Amino acid sequence: MAIKNKIVVIGCGRLGSSIADLASERGENVIVVDSISSSFERLDDNFSGYKVTGDATDVSLLEEDAYIETAREVAICTGDDNVNLFLAHVCATIYQVPEVYVRFDDPDKSALISGNPHIKAIYPFELSINKFAALEGEGK
């Protein structure tokens, strides 16, 4: 079996590019995937990982170009919740990636990943509302 030592980031938006930069700074082996090559401009000048342009929902690209089988961690942050859900399921169940992090705008998606202990979700909406409640609490 392949050694799982890479970090694959899917979607190089604001969140994806920052995650990729952080991992690259730590000296990790990073691969970023995005369907639009200009998205890679968001990456830091010192970013030392690989950039793969293409559609990540095409599993042959995931396998052959993003080396998904060798991923220890995958961060999925495209702008489409359905794409993110599908990729999370594919990475966790088909390629047995030990740690799958996925961003969802819709908190209802939590019910669809609850069965899999390897998938961990980030909900910006929940983080914002919690922050709001905390900030509002401070003011009182």
Add this chain to the structure above:
Amino acid sequence: MRIVIANGSKQAAFIIGMFKSKENQLIVINSSRSFANELAHKEHISVLVGSPWRNFVLEEAGVHDADVFISLSEKDTDNYASCILAKKIFNVKKCICVVNNPENVELYKKLGIDSVISSTYLLAQSIKSESSMESLIKTLTLENNKIVVSEIPVLSRYRIANKRIMDIDFPKYASISAIYRNFTVIIPNGQVEIKAKDILLVVCAPEDQKRIYNFIQQEDRGKK
């Protein structure tokens, strides 16, 4: 049956027309308001406007425990998300997912969707069987091209004609599952004699298809 039809344009209209009857209760969901109006007007049914991959939309549509859920969105991942939601949260009995990319057929099944249909895949299959081999032979592929059923007519000059199945040493990689003779179906055993004008229904793996045709169509050198 309670049938949910999620998204789709022309295909949705066609499927609605096909299933519209007293026995079926149709639940139609479409994310395009203009198309939903068009559908409602043309087919005289109520159409819910919303994205079928959202929890609250399926809730509002009342798809709980529906018999069939057909997802016809343009993007494969939208269909995937809709079907998984219908299956896991709304306990729909059977989900049918339409995909563009033929590679997704096997993959989506592995991920838990009951039935995945790719029109490209079906088109390729039918082109292949239309153009395959001798035009005399009709074939049907099952289980995503893992099994092929071929209809092979027997001519009197073939070596196997007028012989019992047990005497012809039929190859192990294929099986004669039925013989069609004079409008009746015979389920064969070794004692049955193959006659000219019989049609053999032969089941085998696709890679053995050509071999079995060659076997059956061997001509008897003694006959003219």
